[in-house]
Amino acid sequence: MERIPILKMGDCLLVTIQVDMHDRLATTLQDDLTERIASTRARGVVIDISALEIVDSFIGRMLGNIAAMSRVLDAQTVVVGMQPAVAITLVELGLSLPGVSTALNVEKGMALIGRAVGKAEGTNGGPET
Amino acid sequence: MAVLRRETRPVRAAPDIVAARQVVREWAVTMGFSLVDQTKIVTAASELARNVVVYGGGGTLSLEALNDGNRRGLRLAFEDNGPGIPDIEAALRDGFTTGSGLGLGLGGAKRLCNEFEIESRPGEGTRVVIARWK
Numbered sequence: 001m002e003r004i005p006i007l008k009m010g011d012c013l014l015v016t017i018q019v020d021m022h023d024r025l026a027t028t029l030q031d032d033l034t035e036r037i038a039s040t041r042a043r044g045v046v047i048d049i050s051a052l053e054i055v056d057s058f059i060g061r062m063l064g065n066i067a068a069m070s071r072v073l074d075a076q077t078v079v080v081g082m083q084p085a086v087a088i089t090l091v092e093l094g095l096s097l098p099g100v101s102t103a104l105n106v107e108k109g110m111a112l113i114g115r116a117v118g119k120a121e122g123t124n125g126g127p128e129t
Numbered sequence: 130m131a132v133l134r135r136e137t138r139p140v141r142a143a144p145d146i147v148a149a150r151q152v153v154r155e156w157a158v159t160m161g162f163s164l165v166d167q168t169k170i171v172t173a174a175s176e177l178a179r180n181v182v183v184y185g186g187g188g189t190l191s192l193e194a195l196n197d198g199n200r201r202g203l204r205l206a207f208e209d210n211g212p213g214i215p216d217i218e219a220a221l222r223d224g225f226t227t228g229s230g231l232g233l234g235l236g237g238a239k240r241l242c243n244e245f246e247i248e249s250r251p252g253e254g255t256r257v258v259i260a261r262w263k
Contacts, residue, residue: 020147020150020151021147022143022144022146022147023143023146023179024143053154053168053171054150054168054171054172054175055172056172056175056176056179057176057230057231057233057234057237058175058179058230060231061230061231083168084165085164085165085167085168086168088165088168088169089165089168089169089172089241092169092237092240092241093172093176093233093237093240093241094223094233094236094237094240095231095233095237
């Protein structure tokens with residue numbers, strides 16, 4: 001079955017969506033990511049959508065679901081690289097992706113997660129030894 | 130108003146939603162729509178094609194390139210012979226859904242286009258026509 005690859009980079013999982021996703025592929029990605037967050041104990045998920053030419057309500061819902069599920073599993077999701085035309089269209093469609101963090105590119109998304117994880121560990125009594 | 134070009138495509142199953150997005154994109158590019166306008170009509174087409182597959186049990190997409198003298202437009206008609214929509218006003222409201230979606234499809238598609246028409250008869254089917262002008 002066709003699948004979108006999920007890469008592990010340190011504490012993060014990186015997903016780069018490079019195809020025009022049909023609905024089943026989006027649902028599969030959602031399930032695969034949830035499993036990988038649990039099995040790798042990742043603290044963050046970066047989803048790069050810079051190659052996506054549209055985000056409709058189905059894909060928007062998938063992004064929201066991934067963010068919600070990862071939050072429950074103690075990981076933070078950042079969606080990066082959204083094209084300006086896609087952002088304009090999404091808002092007009094009525095979808096503002098509540099609960100989904102965004103960043104301009106992968107590097108900034110990783111930095112955002114790094115800061116969030118560092119902060120959380122700082123307030124919980126410092127790094128594990 | 131002149132119809133410069135016309136084509137009808139089947140929209141039966143999930144992969145046809147992707148195919149619908151691609152054909153609408155091709156037409157919008159050929160007609161010289163801006164990137165934002167292309168994105169809007171392709172997104173609207175994706176929502177409406179999904180409705181045809183999920184709620185209408187399959188149907189067709191007809192594309193028309195229009196010229197009304199001083200402007201050009203792309204008109205898309207989505208038709209199915211499904212159960213129809215009993216309450217169109219409710220279906221157009223954001224957040225209303227009888228399925229598992231977000232309820233943004235119809236209302237969202239309407240906002241993304243310049244023209245929007247919907248006709249539906251319970252037991253006979255639904256026809257949604259949208260147009261975007263440049």
